[in-house]
Amino acid sequence: MVAALEIRNLHASVEGTPILKGVNLTIKQGETHALMGPNGSGKSTLANVLMGNPAYTVDSGQVIFDGVDLLELEPDARSRLGLFMAFQYPVAIPGVTLANFLRSAINARRRDVDPADKGISIPEFRRLLMDKMNYLEISPDFASRYLNDGFSGGEKKRAEILQMAVLQPKIAILDETDSGLDIDALRIVAGGVNRLVGPDLGVLVITHYKRILDYIRPQYIHIMMDGRIVESGGPELADQLEAEGYKPIFEKYGIVPTEE
Amino acid sequence: MTVRSLTRTPAAPSLTVADVEALSKHNNEPQWLRERRLAAWELYEALPMPSTNDEAWRRTDYRRIKWREAGRLIMPVGRAPLGVIPAHHYAPLLGDRQGGLVAHVDASVATAELDPALAAQGVIFTDLNTAVQQHPELVEQYLMTTAVRPEDGKFAALHGALWTHGVFLYVPPGVAVELPLHSVFYAASSGLTLGHILIVLDRGAQVTYMHEYGSPTLEEQSAFVGATELIVGEDARLQYVALQHWGRNMYEFSHQRTRVQRNGTIDWVIGSMGGKLFKVFMEVDLDGEGSTGRMSGLYFADKDQMMDHDTQQNHNAPHTTSDLLFKGALMDNARSVWQGMIYVDPVAQKTDGFQANRNLMLSRTCRADSIPGLEIKADDVRCTHAATLSQLDEEPIFYLMSRGIPRREAEKLAVDGFFGPIMERIPFAGVRERLQESIDAKLLGQADQ
Numbered sequence: 001m002v003a004a005l006e007i008r009n010l011h012a013s014v015e016g017t018p019i020l021k022g023v024n025l026t027i028k029q030g031e032t033h034a035l036m037g038p039n040g041s042g043k044s045t046l047a048n049v050l051m052g053n054p055a056y057t058v059d060s061g062q063v064i065f066d067g068v069d070l071l072e073l074e075p076d077a078r079s080r081l082g083l084f085m086a087f088q089y090p091v092a093i094p095g096v097t098l099a100n101f102l103r104s105a106i107n108a109r110r111r112d113v114d115p116a117d118k119g120i121s122i123p124e125f126r127r128l129l130m131d132k133m134n135y136l137e138i139s140p141d142f143a144s145r146y147l148n149d150g151f152s153g154g155e156k157k158r159a160e161i162l163q164m165a166v167l168q169p170k171i172a173i174l175d176e177t178d179s180g181l182d183i184d185a186l187r188i189v190a191g192g193v194n195r196l197v198g199p200d201l202g203v204l205v206i207t208h209y210k211r212i213l214d215y216i217r218p219q220y221i222h223i224m225m226d227g228r229i230v231e232s233g234g235p236e237l238a239d240q241l242e243a244e245g246y247k248p249i250f251e252k253y254g255i256v257p258t259e260e
Numbered sequence: 261m262t263v264r265s266l267t268r269t270p271a272a273p274s275l276t277v278a279d280v281e282a283l284s285k286h287n288n289e290p291q292w293l294r295e296r297r298l299a300a301w302e303l304y305e306a307l308p309m310p311s312t313n314d315e316a317w318r319r320t321d322y323r324r325i326k327w328r329e330a331g332r333l334i335m336p337v338g339r340a341p342l343g344v345i346p347a348h349h350y351a352p353l354l355g356d357r358q359g360g361l362v363a364h365v366d367a368s369v370a371t372a373e374l375d376p377a378l379a380a381q382g383v384i385f386t387d388l389n390t391a392v393q394q395h396p397e398l399v400e401q402y403l404m405t406t407a408v409r410p411e412d413g414k415f416a417a418l419h420g421a422l423w424t425h426g427v428f429l430y431v432p433p434g435v436a437v438e439l440p441l442h443s444v445f446y447a448a449s450s451g452l453t454l455g456h457i458l459i460v461l462d463r464g465a466q467v468t469y470m471h472e473y474g475s476p477t478l479e480e481q482s483a484f485v486g487a488t489e490l491i492v493g494e495d496a497r498l499q500y501v502a503l504q505h506w507g508r509n510m511y512e513f514s515h516q517r518t519r520v521q522r523n524g525t526i527d528w529v530i531g532s533m534g535g536k537l538f539k540v541f542m543e544v545d546l547d548g549e550g551s552t553g554r555m556s557g558l559y560f561a562d563k564d565q566m567m568d569h570d571t572q573q574n575h576n577a578p579h580t581t582s583d584l585l586f587k588g589a590l591m592d593n594a595r596s597v598w599q600g601m602i603y604v605d606p607v608a609q610k611t612d613g614f615q616a617n618r619n620l621m622l623s624r625t626c627r628a629d630s631i632p633g634l635e636i637k638a639d640d641v642r643c644t645h646a647a648t649l650s651q652l653d654e655e656p657i658f659y660l661m662s663r664g665i666p667r668r669e670a671e672k673l674a675v676d677g678f679f680g681p682i683m684e685r686i687p688f689a690g691v692r693e694r695l696q697e698s699i700d701a702k703l704l705g706q707a708d709q
Contacts, residue, residue: 051662054654079664091659095680096673104673105663112664146680163663 003066003082003170004028005050005202010061012049018059019045021227029170030199034213034238035206037224038246043206044088046224047175051085052078066170079105080112082170086160086177092148098159099129099143102166109167132165136192154185161192171202178212190215210242226255270309270323273331273452273483277301280421286335287389292400300410300420307414319597319629320539320568325511330483332451336389336425340365345446349472352442353688359439360385364455365448367424381435388426388456398430402460407489407517413541415513419454419487426456431465433493440468440688447473447510450480457488461496461524468499468687474534477507481536486514492524494548499527501686503695506534508563514540522548522577529685532559533698537566544573546580546611557586558682558695561594561626562702568597573615575608575641584615587682589675590626591702601633604641613643620678621651622703672703 005027012020019042027033037043049056050063052075063070070078093101107119120128129143136158148156157177164172174193178186193216197203205216213221213235221237222229225246230253231237250256280301284294310317342350344365352358360374362385374385384395391399404410410420427443445455457471475482484506492498498518506512512535518526526544544553553573561567573582588596602613619628630647652674660670676683679699686692 053658055658074667075658075661076664076666076670079662085662087659087662091656093656093660093674093677095677095683101660101663101673104660104665104669108664108666108669146677167663 002029003202004064005083005171006062006064007050008062008064010046010049010063011059012045013057013059014045014055019227020049022061023227023229025222025229027171027202027204029202031220032197032203032205032216032218033220033222034218035204035222035224035229036208036238036241039208041224042227043224044175047085047173047206050173051075051083076108079167079169080109084164084167084169084172086157086164086172086174088175088177088179090148090156090160092146092151094146094149096147097144098147099125101147102129102163105163105167128166132162135195136162136165137188138162153180154182157181157185157189158192161189165192165196170200171204172196173204173206175206176208177205178207178209186212187215210238213238223249225249225253268323269311270325271327272309273327275331275333275422279333283333283335283422283424287392289392290396292396293392296404297421300404300417301422303410304414304417304421307417310414316570316599317539320537320566322511322513322537322539325483325537326481329450330452330481330511333422334366334424334449334451334453336367336369338368340368340370342370344448345370345444346474348694349444349446349474350442351690353440353470353690357439358442359437360441361443362387362427363444363446364425365446366451367453369425375439378437382432383435383437384428384430385441386428388423388428388458391428395428395430398460399428399458402489402491403458404487404489407491407519408487408515412515415485416487416515419456419485419515423454423456423487425453426458427471429459429467429469431461431467431496433462434464436466437468440470442470444472444474445484447475447482447484447506450478450482450509452483452485454485456486459489459498459500460491461493461498463493464495465493466497469501470688470691471500471502473502473504473506475507475510478509481509481511482507484510484512484514486512486516488514488516490518490526490528492518492520492526492551494521495523496521497525497527499687501529501688501691503531503691504534504538505698508534508536508565510535512538512540514538516540517543517545518553519545519547520551520553523550524548525552527554527685529556529682530558531686531695532557532567532569533695533702535565535567539568539570541570541572543571544582545576546574546582547576549577550579551577552581554582555584555586556682556685557588558679559586559588559596560590560699560702561588561596562591562705563594564592565594566596567594569599571598571600571615573600573602573613575602575604575611575613577605578607578609579611580608581612582614585682586617587620587679588618588628589620589622589678590628591622593623593625595627597629597631598647599629599631599633600645601635602643602645604636604638604643606637609638609640611638611641611643613641614645616646617648618678619649620675621649622675668703672700675699675703
């Protein structure tokens with residue numbers, strides 16, 4: 001059965017300030033969606049709320065993932081169900097190598113299925129990791145480097161996609177994965193994502209810019225303003241945005257743009 | 261009044277000069293050593309028990325020690341069976357190999373072995389009593405004469421008078437010992453032992469050394485009064501790792517000091533996991549021009565443990581470099597003290613001294629005192645220090661959890677990450693793994709409560 005992420009009238013706030021004001025969106029495995037919108041419209045908040053970041057409070061609404069009430073679950077359980085978020089700002093964990101971290105993540109999944117599982121064997125893990133690193137053009141010595149510690153912006157984003165490739169989620173949210181990337185890095189990252197896209201993966205690409213959408217071609221485009229999705233459509237919506245900017249939409253909905 | 265009871269001088273163990281005489285006689289010691297012990301005893305008797313009135317002891321109150329248990333002197337009693345010691349304490353350090361092993365159970369020798377090839381090169385590695393008999397000139401020259409001396413404090417004097425057992429290593433000029441050497445002090449019985457480590461590296465010698473302290477958790481209290489002396493000659497290089505894993509009823513009071521000659525290097529790593537309460541003075545003396553000392557410490561205190569590391573980096577010559585990093589985690593009601601001083605002598609121009617102490621607070625009821633200090637008498641130097649107390653950040657925990665790693669394991673990874681920089685300075689995979697296991701066990705203890 002195809003898994004779906006269904007967001008129903010979701011309201012959320014940060015430190016008492018409402019950010020999401022009734023978001024409705026459904027993403028199914030096999031679909032690629034883009035969520036666009038100006039700074040401060042709530043795109044990253046949506047991603048973080050879906051993943052369960054404790055810095056955000058859900059005020060009302062529902063999120064159903066694969067038939068399960070997602071908001072009841074801790075972030076680790078959401079991940080093991082098949083949800084993934086590529087962070088806009090991946091966190092450095094000095095002292096924990098990328099390889100160790102990924103092995104822990106894989107083993108947590110295996111133990112979730114079978115508590116007696118002994119974990120992935122080292123040779124099997126190495127093969128898996130080297131294969132994915134190879135096509136993301138990540139040098140093998142990254143495996144023994146501390147997670148995101150001293151990584152360049154592009155390296156961090158590639159490491160996020162590497163994690164996605166290893167963990168094989170059902171639905172992946174890419175939170176401004178294109179930000180801070182030069183054109184070569186963007187090509188590699190987007191190429192990595194495209195390799196993963198298929199009938200088993202649903203993707204939500206969150207972005208300011210149309211640039212990444214030239215590589216990852218979504219079927220659906222949504223525009224977020226002031227905590228709500230105000231427009232949804234096909235790829236032509238991105239072209240329209242590119243040509244006209246957000247201004248006509250601001251005017252249409254009577255929204256005063258907020259500076260962030 | 262409360263103040264009165266807080267400042268009351270702690271009780272002393274009920275030992276007498278007759279114990280000193282008896283021990284020296286039992287060991288059949290030469291006259292010079294007997295006299296040294298008696299002189300140290302006089303010093304011991306002249307000094308008061310340290311109390312919280314003394315600056316160095318202000319935060320470390322050991323008055324709960326029951327000397328009638330912990331102060332019973334344990335004498336050497338011939339050969340002890342090695343099997344009393346859990347095998348992981350003395351297992352080979354590199355695969356199935358190590359250059360030598362000297363292990364004690366309480367005050368008695370369990371084994372003293374050295375690779376014959378090393379012995380043929382003139383390396384001496386044996387228990388201290390045997391060294392006194394077989395190499396008196398070397399032991400007399402170095403035993404508590406330049407590094408730790410009886411006048412360094414009450415417990416140093418007690419140690420000088422009543423050391424019960426020890427290890428002696430001498431590496432002759434220019435000899436590079438490839439396989440690591442290993443020693444163990446295992447305190448199997450409750451009571452008082454006083455273990456000594458004396459390592460002398462002659463000019464240009466090199467060695468990697470691992471010492472382990474261990475004991476089971478006994479019903480009754482025990483005490484260990486130790487001294488460690490690391491003499492690093494010109495151009496010599498010593499990598500010295502000590503892992504302390506006492507049982508929970510152990511009190512320790514120790515003095516440890518290294519003296520480093522011209523262009524010599526000491527790389528000193530300690531891991532402190534066990535014991536009920538300890539105070540350890542650790543001192544690096546960079547005596548020769550161009551000498552270098554690195555001190556790395558890892559400690560993890562849980563339940564009602566009290567860990568006190570008192571470090572001193574003495575730059576006594578120009579162009580000397582010292583680098584200290586102590587990282588500690590605390591949980592439950594545990595306490596720690598790190599007090600560190602960098603001293604730069606007026607002649608020690610162009611020195612570079614650094615010290616940092618970082619504490620990770622894993623409960624609301626733990627407490628860490630971190631007191632860095634600088635005393636700089638030269639003007640052309642670079643000295644810096646840092647001290648921090650922090651909690652686990654939620655941000656990395658969320659990041660780890662978002663990949664499916666459960667909270668407890670995410671916290672464990674974050675703690676591993678915290679200790680990583682010290683852990684990687686331990687050159688033995690097996691020792692790292694054991695240390696990791698005891699860190700994990702403490703973290704899991706937290707989860708059970």
